[in-house]
Amino acid sequence: MEQLPTLSREDIWMISVGIDVSKGSSRVCVNKNGRVMQQFFVEHSQLSMKKLIDLLLSFEEEAKVILEATGIYHLPLVQSLIRAGIFVAVINPLVLKKYAALSLRKGKTDQLDAVKIADYGLANWHKLIGYSVSDTTYTELKDLGRNYAYYVKLKVMQKQHLTMLLDRAMPGITELVRTAGNDNLTKNKLLDFIEHYQHYDRITAKSERQFVLDYCRWAKKKGYRPDESKACSIYALAKASIPTSSSKSTPTTALLLEAIKVLRQLCETLQSILAQMKELAKELPEYNVVCAMHGVGNILAVRLIAEIGDVRRFHSGKSLVAFAGLDSPPYESGNFIGTKRSISKRGSPFLRKTGFEVMKSLIMHKPREDNAVYLFIVKKVTEGKAKKVAMIAGLNKFLRIYYARVKEIYDAV
Numbered sequence: 001m002e003q004l005p006t007l008s009r010e011d012i013w014m015i016s017v018g019i020d021v022s023k024g025s026s027r028v029c030v031n032k033n034g035r036v037m038q039q040f041f042v043e044h045s046q047l048s049m050k051k052l053i054d055l056l057l058s059f060e061e062e063a064k065v066i067l068e069a070t071g072i073y074h075l076p077l078v079q080s081l082i083r084a085g086i087f088v089a090v091i092n093p094l095v096l097k098k099y100a101a102l103s104l105r106k107g108k109t110d111q112l113d114a115v116k117i118a119d120y121g122l123a124n125w126h127k128l129i130g131y132s133v134s135d136t137t138y139t140e141l142k143d144l145g146r147n148y149a150y151y152v153k154l155k156v157m158q159k160q161h162l163t164m165l166l167d168r169a170m171p172g173i174t175e176l177v178r179t180a181g182n183d184n185l186t187k188n189k190l191l192d193f194i195e196h197y198q199h200y201d202r203i204t205a206k207s208e209r210q211f212v213l214d215y216c217r218w219a220k221k222k223g224y225r226p227d228e229s230k231a232c233s234i235y236a237l238a239k240a241s242i243p244t245s246s247s248k249s250t251p252t253t254a255l256l257l258e259a260i261k262v263l264r265q266l267c268e269t270l271q272s273i274l275a276q277m278k279e280l281a282k283e284l285p286e287y288n289v290v291c292a293m294h295g296v297g298n299i300l301a302v303r304l305i306a307e308i309g310d311v312r313r314f315h316s317g318k319s320l321v322a323f324a325g326l327d328s329p330p331y332e333s334g335n336f337i338g339t340k341r342s343i344s345k346r347g348s349p350f351l352r353k354t355g356f357e358v359m360k361s362l363i364m365h366k367p368r369e370d371n372a373v374y375l376f377i378v379k380k381v382t383e384g385k386a387k388k389v390a391m392i393a394g395l396n397k398f399l400r401i402y403y404a405r406v407k408e409i410y411d412a413v
Helices: 046-058 075-083 093-100 110-123 136-169 189-197 200-204 208-222 228-240 250-281 287-292 297-308 317-323 349-365 372-382 387-412
Strands: 015-021 025-032 035-043 063-068 087-091
Touching (some): 015 110, 035 046, 035 110, 046 075, 063 075, 075 087, 087 093, 136 250, 189 200, 189 208, 208 228, 250 297, 287 297, 297 349, 317 387, 349 372, 349 387
Parallel strands (some): 015 063, 063 087
Antiparallel strands (some): 025 035
16 A cells, blocks of 8 residues: 655644734734744734735635734724634633743733734644624624623612712611612602702701691602601601701702712613614514523513524533533542532623523512423522522523523524
8 A cells, every 4th residue: 555645744834823912903923833924013904904914815825813802902803804714713811821821931022922822823723713703783782781781880889879978968768768660760759859859958847747748749740659658757767867968058969969860861871772782682583582581581681692692603501601601610630529619700790690680580580380490499499509509500500491492493494
């Protein structure tokens, strides 16, 4: 039998192009089989990108571009290169950091980082996975979802600020005047009450009977129940409390009204974002299926879809669980097998937070049908697990079910 010729490393040319991404520009390193051939800067502009693409397409050998995920800064590069038909691999920054830590000599410059990224591409040439640009709907949903999370954070901070101002002017009022739907802009009893009375001094300046009648007139006008007993409780609290700011203090009153105005604006922004997310999510085939899952509903459904994206990019439900950072990596050494392991948290914190809200909703409503996740949580609690641990285990199961049901829809298409 004729012996087949063997190929040396020099006969198999692999061109790894490492790009250290920065804001507005990036450092490029072209590495051929371990030899740095070229290094240069490229601006994130159409002209510079065209020159880079022409260079990469001019190579006769296969070239792969490797860069790390950097929020949004790498997106112009990735989209331009993929449209030109060039292989692009986007690597987790933690993976590249650990790879760079293997070197004994420490140092960090854009030039060194580009070289290390190119070296990583050669060392993992056959394991590199090409980056795929997500569907426009999923991309827009994710952007809206992240903005939603940002404004929720601002809303929480604004509520805390309003509470601080109220503790000076009307301490304890939040316990007596409550609104069932805190996000209801048209009817929020607490905010309407504060806007009308603003300070306990304006309440105690009246007699109890005068305040009760005034409160009932106000409540009826605003569409609330004119409860005289509630008015008496508020008047008693106003008499017993010690406000630390005076009703004559114009700045304090102005700050209180401004805080309410900002809070309403934030709620309006959140509702607007959710409305846009719902319109986009309705275009996706999984929307109705996700909404029908117990504990989800219309709001959490769009947030889940926004954070998970296209499930077809996950090879299994286990992969989706790992993406959420809920997996518990094994820990074994010799005869020792670790049993008390924590979740990795190497995943999307936004997805974990949304999923945790789904679990709280499940526990609150206690579904009787299609309740495998709820029963699983109850089982874990009866086994002696902490409630939070049981909810995390339930979320793990929920994501696997989510993957199976949504994947079934796309497989049927």
